[in-house]
Amino acid sequence: MHDLYSFFTGPFAWLTFIVFIGGSVWRFSSLWQLAQKKDGHVFEYMDTKFALRSIAHWLVPFGSRSMKLNPAMTVVTFLFHICLFITPIFVFGHVILWKENFNISWFTLPNAVADVMTFIVIASCIFFLWRRITLPEVKYLTTPSDFVILFIVAAPFITGFWVYHQFAGSAFMTIIHIISGEVMLMAIPFTKLFHMFLFPFTRGYIGSEFGGVRMAKDW
Amino acid sequence: MINCDSWDWDKGKKEVGKFSDWREKFSYIEDISFSPDGEKIAAIVKNEDMEFTVSTQSEGAEPETWETGYDKVWNLRFGPDGRLSAFVSDTGEWKVSTDDNTWENGYDFIWNMRFNKSGVIAVSAQKELSYCAIINDVPWENEFSKLTDMVISPDGQSSTAVIESIPVLEGEIFKFRGGCYSVAVNGDAWDRNFMNVWKPSFSDDSSHVAASVRTSYNDYYIAVDGKTWDTPFSSVWEPCFDPNSQSVIAPVKRGGKWFLAKDGAIFWDRPYFQLWHQIYSPDGKRIAAIVAPEFGRWTLAIDNTPWQITFSDYLTDPIFSHDGRLACIFKDRGRWGVAVDGKAWDSIVDMAWIPVFSNDGDNIAVKVKKDGFYHIALNGKILDTKYEYIENPIFSPDGSTILIRGCQGGSYNRDVISIKGGFSYA
């Protein structure tokens, strides 16, 4: 058990970071190079002002008509993304690891707050799952990989919740938690999860086209 | 060019006509224009019987109206030889009238008046839905169901046009794809058909014709006298002939970029975002073309080397002087200007017309428009004199004077000025 633990917090964790960072850099730079070669217009019409204008509208809850038409999704997705992003970085258990290994540390979330946020992520994933299964327009688009990815995203939070609440077998769950977190990170560059890095560019580009050429809003 | 040695090149201004005279005489006057030598003005007017006709005026004379009146007159133009021609119609029959003499043959419609350099006229014509071209009142022997892009040869003996060689009806898309278009020269069609043909043009000796064609949506070629180049390109623009040989050059597109090709092979190997309007220098040794070396930047390239200076909006009218200088008109950030040998004139105007070189190539005059008035710009400076209307300037054969044909305060004046100064700049 301990060997496994040290493998997954040691060499495998390094591998994870290498894959996540290296993979993301590779994916990003290959897209960038391809764009430079083939999508001249994207660079030609990209306009910082209009790109930021559009991004800003889409990062504010209910900042677009689309969000207003889908209030439940808007609330859930904002909470989900915030919690998804914030919790792993600021949860006490993770910060302590950074402290122990690299002697760096930062602000931590009160445990109760982190617990609620974890729960929000899990609940959001259930909501997403429910949408995928019941809403026809989402169901139609859903591929098996969407379920897998959703599971990959939910797993670290479910297992983290499990470990924190000391449910049965939490020692074993700790390892699963670590593995699932690592799997999620490694999946980012190679799946649609990469949207987190591409969002500023896709939104920024359409925002530039709308703002600079079409002289219209895109929200 | 027409020989202008015999024109009156004595310095000084003559009043050719006055708008007020016309106003008094006619209830209806279209746009007035000058003859090439500036001795005459002309316009489409209505006569006393309220028929359309043409009137002209020369210095010291009253406006003189054509004897024949018509239901309709349009496209009034002076040819390079100074003769005045228009399309005229009576009871639905259209003819060309030159200096009030109409052609014999009438048609249901005629259009696209083309002159060769000595003033021979060709037109496109339609009669009972059959189409042909006519040179100097002589129609082609063959007629076609469609005809476009007609041009006259430099020697004025021939005309060519794109024609529909296999009549194709609306909706027959598969037949269309099989190729129903070709080129006819003097009414004789090439023996090969294409999906499309565009813009045929003659060689300088008038004996060959080249055109852009496509044989499928993906295969574009240049065809010369009915035979295509060996290699297809993803697109092409209109070809032109080398004046010294029978070689043909044309812009071709490959891999999303434009190149200049000669006789089927890439000739300028540098890729451009755009390349068109290629021209040969008068000695045939150099080639210039309008290019976009980068997206959204326009300039001229000579022998595949673009000028350093580029412009944002537009570039047009590239022209070589006899001694090989190169000029063009450009538009940059909404304003127009003139560029010569890679340098832009400082004067920026609201509109500019084709640059005119003196014979020795030392001087350039340009018709421009600024703040609502026309001016002549000479060697980079805009002359002060304002006109409500002007024609392109013309240099005297020795290059010492310019003929300005313009309207000031309702007077249509012919003015010959020395280029050696004595005038003020705007």
Next chain:
Amino acid sequence: MSESNSATESKNSGIKKIDDQGILKGVEGLTPEKIESVIQQVITNETGARLKVYVDTCVHCGLCSKGCHYYLSLNDPKFSPAGKVKQTLAEIMQKKGKVSPEFIKQAAVIAYTQCNLCKRCAMYCPFGLDVAYVMSVMRRICHKLGVVPLYIQDTAHSHSVTMNQMWVKDDEWVDTLMWQEEEAQEAFENLRIPLDIEGADLFYSVIGPEPKFRAQLIFQAAVIMNAVGENWTMPSMPGWDNSDMCMFTGDYEMMERLKRCHFESALNLRAKRIVMGECGHAFRSVYDVGNRALGWRMPPIEIIHAIDYFNELFEQNRIKIKKKFDTPVTLHDPCNVSRGRGLHDKARNLVNATCSNFIEMVPNREHNYCCSAGGGVINCGPPFKNARVESGKEKARQLLEAKEKGAKVVIAPCHNCHGGLEDIIHHYNVGMELKFFGDIIYEILDLP
């Protein structure tokens, strides 16, 4: 004809029955090898990261659905923007181009007739994924394979021969202008439609269907231009048509030829600017798409849509009216000039300057629904008319809502919109009258 060519109800797609010879006969000659090679060629030579990102980063959230009037009208997920990508390029990319002729047949119907390229969905997708672009790539592939609905293919052919959309021959064009000029002269002596005037302030261009079917619009424009004393011109030779079905079939080489012809026609006459009639797609082709294809960042000459021009006449007090149009009106914002050029505010100024009673339809401005005819869909002709009108159900609902609030007239400053809305109004018994701004201005114009 083989069995598969008369595909009836296919349970995997929203396509009922294909009854279009351009598509049915077009796929007949296709082999999987040919399909694959054309797809590879288009994907590798003509697209890049943009397409990849649009297809790969879609998170399948379905939020774009409410952006698309097809989905809203038909309530069928196959018609959602991402749903159309799923049925076309997503599958093509996944299979690396190894798709069957049958697949291409369905994909052609989707790309040409189930998307108006209106770009509304880009305003509803959180990532701004542009499904219209993806559908254009699909059309490009179909064009290269020769699988294009017959009617629109024919108009693209017309463009290639005559440089206009309606097989109007060179002589017919001038003849029509003369006829309109004569008609107008009966009411207004010495009125002119000036041809080929060099240095005119304004080059007026129209779409092919105007001389062919709606010549009175040229007449009206001539009357308005004369009434305000405009220094304007029209060309006697090809270049007068600003429309562009080649842009919509995917024949970009031909689109380039057309746009060049139009721009050079105006610029050779040294016109200051191009004013175009009330058409949306033509505006898009000249203002946004065609210029780029030719290497211009923005059009080489100022392009003014009729809305903009008319609004300017009122703002500069150049035009006099007898009285305002007093039947209650509503305004349909055409995608290509509203979402495409932000003219919705000027359009409202113009409505207020010309009409006394204005009722908004909802949603409006950038968010207005397409008329279901745009993007070349109406040009695919009768085989697709019923489907098109069905996809306009949401539009009908929106119109009826405006009607309930009192609107009797719909101002639609776009030819395509007129065609599409006319069919919708008729089919759903909406009972409203359609007008162009030109119709209204002509009606209220105070003539000397």
